[in-house]
Structures are given as structure tokens and as C-alpha cells.
Amino acid sequence: MIYLKTDEEIELLRENNLLVSQTLAEVGRHIRPGVTTLELDRIAEDFIRAHGAVPAFLGYQGFPASLCISVNEQVVHGIPSADCVLKEGDIVSVDCGTFMKGFVGDSAYTFAVGEVAEEVRQLMEVTKEALYKGTAQAKAGNRVGDVSAAVQEHAERFGYGVVRELEGHGLGRKMHEDPGVPNYGARGRGPLLKEGMVICIEPMINMGAKAVVFERDGWTVRTRDRKPAAHYEFAVAVRKDGPDVLTDFSIIEQAINN
Ligand code: MG
Numbered sequence: 001m002i003y004l005k006t007d008e009e010i011e012l013l014r015e016n017n018l019l020v021s022q023t024l025a026e027v028g029r030h031i032r033p034g035v036t037t038l039e040l041d042r043i044a045e046d047f048i049r050a051h052g053a054v055p056a057f058l059g060y061q062g063f064p065a066s067l068c069i070s071v072n073e074q075v076v077h078g079i080p081s082a083d084c085v086l087k088e089g090d091i092v093s094v095d096c097g098t099f100m101k102g103f104v105g106d107s108a109y110t111f112a113v114g115e116v117a118e119e120v121r122q123l124m125e126v127t128k129e130a131l132y133k134g135t136a137q138a139k140a141g142n143r144v145g146d147v148s149a150a151v152q153e154h155a156e157r158f159g160y161g162v163v164r165e166l167e168g169h170g171l172g173r174k175m176h177e178d179p180g181v182p183n184y185g186a187r188g189r190g191p192l193l194k195e196g197m198v199i200c201i202e203p204m205i206n207m208g209a210k211a212v213v214f215e216r217d218g219w220t221v222r223t224r225d226r227k228p229a230a231h232y233e234f235a236v237a238v239r240k241d242g243p244d245v246l247t248d249f250s251i252i253e254q255a256i257n258n
């Protein structure tokens with residue numbers, strides 16, 4: 001069941017996703033060699049609660065933290081830990097969710113820890129570009145497959161692996177609503193995009209092969225070949241005249257470039 005949102009509901013989703021963007025910016029300010037992923041989780045939880053929201057991931061299907069933090073070969077759903085100390089050259093994908101005023105925010109960003117290798121920097125850039133290309137297709141009258149194909153084509157042009165097992169989703173009063181939004185697919189296929197749909201587009205792109213492994217902690221997903229992966233996520237409202245992006249990466253990028 002796909003729920004179309006009113007303008008008022010989209011503004012509540014925007015408020016949530018703005019808070020997610022601000023939280024990711026706050027986390028980004030603290031990312032440096034020596035910090036643990038548990039410390040980053042605490043910073044995010046405090047920040048979210050101080051702004052009158054609740055961390056949407058905490059307790060979701062039993063998830064034990066406020067952020068999913070996935071380092072290097074971890075693709076998504078990494079569990080923050082006091083044992084996970086970031087080091088120079090790592091990349092760290094941070095996925096954040098909020099719940100406030102009856103709606104959910106959900107966005108993700110991959111950060112560099114200090115200087116990263118050129119090929120890793122390219123993986124990050126291309127994954128973000130794939131997100132932008134997919135987002136450009138999120139207009140009423142297109143289909144989910146138009147978004148999916150745009151993401152896949154851009155990533156595969158660079159020889160990267162596009163993860164198949166996980167996908168984007170509708171967003172609203174619940175974190176995961178219909179439709180599913182895969183990162184691979186065919187143009188002109190899949191559910192029709194309509195004015196008022198809100199979807200999360202979230203490329204998970206591997207430097208190497210597309211295959212992933214689900215770790216025994218029940219959550220962490222990593223690349224099978226242990227090459228790095230990147231993950232960026234936008235919440236987007238579908239409009240007649242094009243995408244209305246509810247996430248704001250400029251807040252994050254201002255924070256980390258200062
Ligand atoms: Mg997310």
C-alpha cells in the first residue's frame with residue numbers, strides 16, 4: 001500500500017529529514033582518527049533528543065543503537081561499538097533516523113576519516129552522483145525503475161558492484177513503506193511515481209563485486225570480497241515538476257569542510 005502525502009505531511013517529513021541532516025552534520029564534526037563509533041552514536045542520540053525527536057532506529061526490530069555506522073567493507077547496518085576505533089583512511093557510512101510529530105526522517109552519508117586513498121574517494125563521489133542521478137528521475141509520471149536504472153547505470157559505468165539484497169523504500173509515518181526502491185532495474189518498469197509519494201533513494205555501492213554477507217551479529221552487512229562500500233541516502237518527495245529533496249547534504253558538507 002502506497003500512501004500519498006499531503007503538503008502538510010510532506011512538511012513534517014521535511015522537518016524530520018532536516019533534523020537528520022543536522023544530526024549527520026554534528027556527527028561529521030566529530031569524525032576523526034581515534035573516535036569510536038559508540039561515541040558518535042551517543043552524540044547523535046543526545047542531539048536528536050535535544051531537538052525534541054526520538055532516534056527512529058533505536059529498538060527498531062531490536063536494533064540496539066541510534067545510528068547504523070558501517071566502516072570500510074561494511075555496507076550498512078553496522079552496530080556502533082566502543083571497540084570500533086576509526087583510523088586515518090577509513091570511510092564510515094552513517095545512517096540516521098528520527099521520529100517526531102508522527103513522521104520519520106531517514107538519510108545516510110559516507111564520511112572520510114582524514115585522507116583516504118584516491119580510489120576510495122572516487123567510490124564515494126560516484127555513489128553520491130548515482131544518488132543524484134536517481135533522484136533526478138523522481139518525478140510524477142516516471143516509474144521506480146527509472147530511478148533504479150539511473151543509479152545502476154552510473155555505478156556500473158565505473159565497474160562498481162550494485163548491492164541487490166537491500167533497497168530504498170517509501171517513507172512516512174513508518175520508516176519502511178511501499179514501494180521498494182531498488183538500486184538496479186529497468187527504465188519504464190515498476191510502480192508509477194505519483195505526486196505526494198515520499199521515497200528514500202539509497203545507493204549501496206561496492207568498489208568490487210556486488211555480493212554481500214550478513215554477519216552473525218544479525219545486523220551488519222559487509223562486502224563478500226571485503227573491498228569498501230559507500231552509502232548515501234536522500235528522502236525525496238515526488239512532485240509533478242520534479243523531485244523535492246527533503247534531506248540537506250549542504251549542511252553536512254559545510255560542517256565537514258570547516
Ligand atoms: Mg537510512
Ligand code: MG
Binds near residue numbers: 106168200233
Ligand atoms: Mg532508508
